[in-house]
Amino acid sequence: MKTQHILLCSLIVVLFLVEARVTVAVTCKPTELSSCVSAITSATPPSSLCCNKIKEQKPCLCQYLRNPNLKKFVNSPNARKVASTCGTPFPAC
Incomplete structure (x- = not known):
């Protein structure tokens, strides 16, 4: 019985560790969105790099x-x- 409790506790700890997420501070640099210029100015589909940058810079959009x-x-x-095409809802500032 004691072994089962140890295994259960170990499993719970592992699950918490797997679910833990690290928060990384974003440096707000508008130049990071330069890969999106052609998509924004000429209405061409955004590249995957553009979408990644929009998602990365989303906390900065209100600024x-x-x-x-x-x-x-x-x-x-x-x-x-x-932003919508990239799956990043536009913020309500």
Whole structure:
């Protein structure tokens, strides 16, 4: 019986370790979205690199929207379409 308790406890610890997720701080750099320029400006399908960068930079999008120099680029209909195509919902800031 004691062995079963040890195994059960070990299993629970392993499950918690598997479910643990590491949070990585994102450095907000608008230049990271440069791979999306052609998709946003010419309505071509976004590349996988573009989609990865949008997902990576998603926590920064509200910051970019507050920047007058970036807002027109980030808030354009094509930018929203690219984000949607990449499966990254546009944030409500």
